[in-house]
Amino acid sequence: MAKRRKLETPSAEDLTRIEEEFRRETSARPGLSPGGAVAPIAQVAADSAAQVETGSPEIRAQHAHNAAEAQRLQEARAEGLLMAELPLNQIDPHAMIRDRIDLAEDEMMELRQSIAASGLRLPIEVFELASPRDDGVRYGLVSGYRRYMAVKALRDLTEAAKYAKIRAIIRPRTEADAAFVSMVEENEVRSELSHFERGRIAVIAAQQGAFVNVEEAVNRLYATASKAKRSKVRSFAMIFEELGDMLAFPEALTEKRGLSLAQGLRAGAEARLRAALDLHPPADAEAEWAQIDAVLGALDAPARDSRRGGRPRSSTVASxxxxxxxxxxxxxxxxxxxxxxxxxxxxxxxxxxxxxxxxxxxxxxxxxxxxx
Structure with a gap:
């Protein structure tokens, strides 16, 4: 049987020593009542409270509101919802090849008059360049080319300070294909593009590497168009690829004439068409089409075998x-x-x-x- 340990009652000196050690370990911090002891859990709470910002409930509420507003501003910038007044000289309007070839002066005059009378009703869209250029340009234009040029013309004409800046939406920096799609969509809605302009921008977008080839460019840029419309765009894209440097009046090509010209190019008439256009530079659109039509009309003329006798047949079939x-x-x-x-x-x-x-x-x- 184990021998039980005998408990001894501490002496008065022992009790005094234990009490003094306890008081030293749990002595009060400065600011508490003299001699007041603090329990460990209370001390932890006091340390945490000391790290919390002091102030009235109104001040703490205002700080929370400011933090929430800063977060919303950051999210708006990331999503391309931020609008700003940007200096014109910080925007490159030619950062992307535009789909529109010419700006009709009467339409531009009307737009300038509208902006001068009522201000710019619709902001342009820009994207921030990867890094500012040496000339101070920080943004590239995505959409709103006509509006930008109208405001710039007013600035040059009037030298008014209010035309030195333009209202713009800063879009997130996107890939080239998305930027081309955005530009085409805006112009399709706001100002009808010619058949040749549609084909031209598809070729240029593919050449700049935004799309794998012209076929993909047409399908992506005109994704909502009908199959027949995309087919026409491809035909005019071929005209731009093969004759774009020769045609003096490409926008005058009607749909019917353009499709006939595309048929001729598919039949291998490019060399003959280029030779005809180079021989006599046309004075106007009708003269240019007459040269093209003459080549197209002779495409199916059968070659006569001179070794065969008999009466020669007509080499052409009249339309x-x-x-x-x-x-x-x-x-x-x-x-x-x-x-x-x-x-x-x-x-x-x-x-x-x-x-x-x-x-x-x-x-x-x-x-x-x-x-x-």
């Missing part, structure tokens, strides 16, 4: 109606009308026919039938 059911076009396409027990048939013959052209043609026929 127009041949009988009541056959139509020859200047582009070398022949349309024949036939009929069976189920209805009327149209047969298309000739070089240059492809799926894109037929898609466009089907859309045109549909539009005509729906109007009937």
């Amino acid at each position: 127009g109606w041949h009988g009541a059911d056959t139509l020859h076009t200047s582009a070398g396409i022949t349309i024949r009308r036939m009929q069976d027990d189920k209805g009327i048939l149209l047969r298309f013959e000739g070089r240059g026919l492809d799926s894109d052209l037929m898609d466009s043609l089907m859309q045109e026929i549909r539009a005509l039938l729906e109007k009937a």
Whole structure:
């Protein structure tokens, strides 16, 4: 059996020593009542409270409000919702190749008068460059080219301080493809682009590396357009690629003429077209088209074998109606009308026919039938 330890009652001297050690370890901090002891948990609470900002409830509420406003401002900047008054000389309007070729002076005059009378109603859109340029430019223009040029013209004309800045939305720095899409979308809504301008910007966007090729550029830039419209854009893109440096009046090309020209290019007429345009520089759009039409009209002329005898046949087929059911076009396409027990048939013959052209043609026929 284990021997129990005998407990001894501490002496008065022991009690006095223990009490003095306890008081030393838990002595009061400065500011407390003399001799007042503080429990450890109370001391922890006091240390935490000392780190909390002191002040009235109104001051603490104002600090919280300011912090929330700063957070919202930072989020607005990141999301491209921040509007600012930017100096014109800090914006590069040509940071991107524009889709619009010419600015009609009468329209620009009307826009300048509107801004002078009522101010700029709609801000432009810019993106911040990766780093400021040596000339002080910090932003590149995304959309609002006409508005920017109108305000700049007013500044140059009047030298008024109010035209030295322009209201702008600072968009997040985006990839080149998204910037091109944004520019095209704005111009499609606000000012109708010509067929040639649509094809031109698709080619340029692809050449600058924003898209893999022209096909992707057309599909992305005009994603909401119909299949037939994208087909037409591709046709005019080809015209810009192969004849853009030769055409003096490209914007005068109507849809019909442009599609005929694209057919000729697909049939291999580029060299003949360039030679014709280079030989006699046209004075106006009609003269230029006459040169093009002459080349297109001769595309399907069969080459005559000089070794064969007999009476030579005509080397060309005149465009127009041949009988009541056959139509020859200047582009070398022949349309024949036939009929069976189920209805009327149209047969298309000739070089240059492809799926894109037929898609466009089907859309045109549909539009005509729906109007009937």
